[in-house]
Amino acid sequence: MSAEPRLVEVRKNVLRQNDVVARALREQYRQAGVFVVSLVSSPGAGKTAFLEKTLTLLHANSRVAALVGDLATENDAARLARSMAPVRQIITGTVCHLEAAMVQNALQGWDLSQLDFLFVENVGNLVCPSSYDLGENLRLVLLSVTEGEDKPLKYPTIFNSADVAIITKMDLAAAVEFDEQAAYRNVHAVRPGMSILKLSSKTGEGVQAFLDFLGEQRSRCRRTTEAAAWTAT
Amino acid sequence: MHELSIAMSIVEMAEEEAAARGSARVHAVHLRLGPLSGVVKEALLSSFEMACAASPLEGSQLVIEEVPIMVFCSTCQAARRVASLQWMCCPECGAPSQDVLQGKELEITALELSE
Numbered sequence: 001m002s003a004e005p006r007l008v009e010v011r012k013n014v015l016r017q018n019d020v021v022a023r024a025l026r027e028q029y030r031q032a033g034v035f036v037v038s039l040v041s042s043p044g045a046g047k048t049a050f051l052e053k054t055l056t057l058l059h060a061n062s063r064v065a066a067l068v069g070d071l072a073t074e075n076d077a078a079r080l081a082r083s084m085a086p087v088r089q090i091i092t093g094t095v096c097h098l099e100a101a102m103v104q105n106a107l108q109g110w111d112l113s114q115l116d117f118l119f120v121e122n123v124g125n126l127v128c129p130s131s132y133d134l135g136e137n138l139r140l141v142l143l144s145v146t147e148g149e150d151k152p153l154k155y156p157t158i159f160n161s162a163d164v165a166i167i168t169k170m171d172l173a174a175a176v177e178f179d180e181q182a183a184y185r186n187v188h189a190v191r192p193g194m195s196i197l198k199l200s201s202k203t204g205e206g207v208q209a210f211l212d213f214l215g216e217q218r219s220r221c222r223r224t225t226e227a228a229a230w231t232a233t
Numbered sequence: 234m235h236e237l238s239i240a241m242s243i244v245e246m247a248e249e250e251a252a253a254r255g256s257a258r259v260h261a262v263h264l265r266l267g268p269l270s271g272v273v274k275e276a277l278l279s280s281f282e283m284a285c286a287a288s289p290l291e292g293s294q295l296v297i298e299e300v301p302i303m304v305f306c307s308t309c310q311a312a313r314r315v316a317s318l319q320w321m322c323c324p325e326c327g328a329p330s331q332d333v334l335q336g337k338e339l340e341i342t343a344l345e346l347s348e
Binding site: 004008013095130153158191192194 | 234235238239242243246250254256258260261263264268269270271272318319320321322329330331333339340341342343344345346347
């Protein structure tokens with residue numbers, strides 16, 4: 001005879017396992033002195049073109065590498081290899097997002113201390129990646145002008161989980177009558193104070209401003225790390 | 234659609250907790266869910282049923298408590314409940330706030346167990 005069920009209090013974060021790995025990655029990045037930037041967007045927002053441009057330009061003066069997540073193909077890695085930066089592909093199969101453990105596995109054998117920047121391109125998806133911390137220093141969410149200004153309102157959680165919004169394909173803005181003010185308003189409605197940068201990977205407009213921004217973010221991160229280390233001693 | 238893998242984690246964690254407490258049966262799993270977790274309640278409920286099938290949790294219930302988003306409003310100097318995910322601002326004074334106090338939860342809070 002079975003007894004009445006009893007209610008037992010438990011406190012368990014369901015994503016604890018991912019969070020533990022993400023914390024370990026963050027610490028690994030800190031020790032190696034590499035600044036890690038992840039990218040999320042819907043499919044076709046221009047993540048790979050943006051990354052190709054960024055890697056090519058950064059490669060001239062910095063040590064850069066990239067991990068790219070994709071469901072089935074290695075096309076992105078092949079495209080990015082043209083930048084001459086080391087690139088590894090994570091094929092996720094049917095999994096619609098990257099998890100911290102996938103990043104950890106993909107990084108095996110890479111000496112991160114030889115890198116200034118590491119980029120992690122997530123699978124094109126504006127829903128699932130928002131739940132998973134990858135240990136990155138900065139998460140960029142890309143929004144292309146062809147997608148419509150209301151994307152942030154439709155996918156508020158991913159915008160909320162990101163640090164910076166990048167508006168891509170600015171060369172097409174006039175053709176699609178992109179309402180820049182509305183886009184900014186919508187980003188700030190779901191994520192007040194979020195930094196927004198706009199650029200075109202095709203024409204190069206706004207790309208230098210993004211690289212400068214990235215450099216500042218990296219310096220700021222290093223200063224914070226050094227200050228923390230100094231306080232600790 | 235990542236709810237299935239999340240549901241499978243929930244089932245696994247509940248099994249471990251139940252085993253650790255010497256319980257044979259899990260009648261229900263109680264979960265706190267915030268809108269900023271990126272997990273959809275309805276999708277999680279149907280995924281949970283699938284994840285439980287042919288597992289020791291078969292037939293158990295997932296009881297979800299939805300947690301509202303709370304932010305700290307620096308103008309009012311108070312915790313406030315935001316009206317919508319699309320408008321992260323203080324409902325009293327209208328000041329935008331990104332200081333999220335609550336709303337990202339995805340946690341098991343309790344289990345209903347029997348021997």
